[in-house]
Amino acid sequence: MKVLITGHKGYIGTHLVELLKQRGDYVIGCDLNLFDGCQWESLVSPDEELIKDFRQLTIDELKDVDCVMHLAAISNDPMGDLDEELTYDVNLHGSIKLAEISKRAGVKRFLYSSSCSIYGKGEHLDLDENSPLNPVSAYAASKIEAERGIAKLADEKFTPVFLRNSTAYGFSPMLRIDLVANNLLGSAFTKNEIRIMSDGTPWRPLIHCRDIARAFVALNLAPAEVIKNKQINIGDNKENYQVRNIADMVQELIPSADVRYTGEVGADPRNYRVKFDLLNQLLPDFRLEYDLKKGLNELFDKFKQHNFSEADFDGDKFVRLRTLRKRLQLLVTEKKHGL
Ligand SMILES: NC(=O)c1ccc[n+]([C@@H]2O[C@H](COP(=O)([O-])OP(=O)(O)OC[C@H]3O[C@@H](n4cnc5c(N)ncnc54)[C@H](O)[C@@H]3O)[C@@H](O)[C@H]2O)c1
Secondary structure (H helix, E strand, O other): OEEEEEEEOOOOOHHHHHHHHOOOEEEEOOOOOOOOOOOOOOOOOOOOEOOOOOOOOHHHHHHOOOOOEEOOOOOOOHHHHHHHHHHHHHHHHHHHHHHHHHHHHOEEEEEEEEEEEHOOOOOOOEEEEOHHHHHOOOOHHHHHHHHHHHHHHOOOEEEEEEEEOOOOEEOOOOOOOOHHHHHHHHHHHOEEEEEOOOOOOOOEEEHHHHHHHHHHHHHHHHOOHHHHEEEEEEOHHEEEEEEHHHHHHHHHOOOOOEEEEEEOOOOOEEEOOOOOOHHHHHHOOOOOOOOHHHHHHHHHHHHHHHOHHHHHHHHOOHHHHHHHHHHOOOOHHHHHHHO
């Protein structure tokens, strides 16, 4: 099978390339390389690599592709707020255009990486795919509008599917420590302190980044009539946690670390506990390989192996917002100087 992944050099995309290559699929990666130099371990290369903006992909480049897995995005809430216009341009307009040209090129399946953060300020707990959406950021709003725009393109030949992913955690060769569980473990490991920026009460569904990649693979193999145009929460009912529960699990691994509530962000308005019954119903054989405890243990071992330091934790390399901000500043300076 020929698969094109956008964002194949990201936190989730690097796992996805490896899983597809293991299966023997032909993989084309398209990535702008925004986080060039940020890799933690070496990456598995796709068969073909297009280092470019996915918004510039042509019909020719999509010819003979069976499935597009669209992950490239301004990929979290704070990054989305950094430049709202860019967020809508990439996550919304760019994504719909990519789906349109994929359809014109004859691509049969289009798997879109959406997010449970579109439930935002959850009105009640145990949200399913029919629950109201309450986005509290440009990022979440862009994902909702993209889902709606792409859904309109579905027909008997074109199968879009929307993966509403839980918040990811865990090891990836393109590590991120700006995700809640990785952040709490990183701060405990490097500072002997578990710093919680909210009041610790918000609920989050969590999933290992490799399990998100596994869900993409499973949805590529599922019969089209089962999944066509479905929005599907990706995660597990047992993997919903309050931030303070995550802190407790981190403390079990590093008992000397103190839990400190910094109150920096006040009460986080995003609060969502999510149900995954539809995923179980549509893909009865799909199970997560990780729970949070297993994923934290694995990352803890990796931190030890890499001597992960306070400088690593406080630096730019593993925090997408900091790297993106630097890149955007560079672009503005270049523009100002006519470069
Ligand atoms: N990580 C999570 O917790 C999480 C949760 C839910 C949904 N998602 C979604 O999954 C997807 C992947 O997330 P991630 O954590 O791997 O993000 P990431 O930031 O690690 O990777 C995104 C990749 O996309 C690339 N990219 C960005 N804009 C591009 C463009 N215009 N053209 C080509 N490449 C571009 C970047 O260079 C990067 O390699 C995103 O759509 C994100 O919104 C992530």
